[in-house]
Amino acid sequence: MDEEKIVEELKKGNMNVFSQLVDIYKNRIFAVAYKFTNNYTDTQDLAQEIFLKIYNEIDKFRYDCKLSTWIYKIATNMCIDWKKRHKKRNFVGYNSLNDSRKNNLILNIKDKEPLTEEKVMCKYDQYKIHQAIFNLPNIYKTVIVMYHFYNMSYNEIAKALEVSVKTVETRLYRGRKKLKEELVKNVGGGDFEWNVKK
Known part of the structure; x- marks a missing residue:
């Protein structure tokens, strides 16, 4: 599936495609979040929030850069915000998702791979x-x-x-x-x- 089709499916709320996106990026997002939190539990929470924000804001993606660049920008900005606020949560959460997009969203961020x-x-x-x-x-x-x-x-x-x-x-x-x-x-x-x- 090409990038345009992936984005199109994500904008439709396709949870299968979103789960695949999480699988592709979760190791890198988790590894980088840990660089900012220095705490495994906080990293899990932050990684979850990053993917929720990606899910909730995919409608804002305008193809002016690669999807991966857009994802990494969101992740990095949220990590910087997390560190600046010293654990004061100011991230998009499940309750702020559009009603039509909640669909029992459950993300499996943990991975046993290196x-x-x-x-x-x-x-x-x-x-x-x-x-x-x-x-x-x-x-x-x-x-x-x-x-x-x-x-x-x-x-x-x-x-x-x-x-x-x-x-x-x-x-x-x-x-x-x-x-x-x-x-x-x-x-x-x-x-x-x-x-x-x-």
């Missing part, structure tokens, strides 16, 4: 790398998450964040530098090397 982040962990301790990313300022964490965990291009990130490609490059460079400094300090030694695509 999280996407594990692909970039190398020989270093996963927890320390997670902590280093968690502690980054949001401006750098956002681009690192989008590039390394969502596998978005510079252009896709620029579009999602509504900034220039040059700004994305600068933030990514500075974010990696800060991350490396944190990892060298906490992991020990000076040989840490962050895997990058280029």
Whole structure:
């Protein structure tokens, strides 16, 4: 099914297609949400809220970017909002869904498969790398998450964040530098090397 057909079905409230969408994106959304909450239970709640917002706002999708870019933008913005508010919930909930779209919406976010982040962990301790990313300022964490965990291009990130490609490059460079400094300090030694695509 092509992207246009998927969006069309989602706008009709097709729960089978929505469940497939959740299956495709849940690992990445969960992994990234954890970077912002640093708590498994909060991550489950946040991931659930992200998918509810996607479901409730699909009518606003206008094909001016890829569906995945739109989804990651929603997810990232909600994660940033969550962190800024320190657990003060201000997200779309089940009760705010349109009556015609409730349809006993139940999402299964949990998955026993390895999280996407594990692909970039190398020989270093996963927890320390997670902590280093968690502690980054949001401006750098956002681009690192989008590039390394969502596998978005510079252009896709620029579009999602509504900034220039040059700004994305600068933030990514500075974010990696800060991350490396944190990892060298906490992991020990000076040989840490962050895997990058280029």
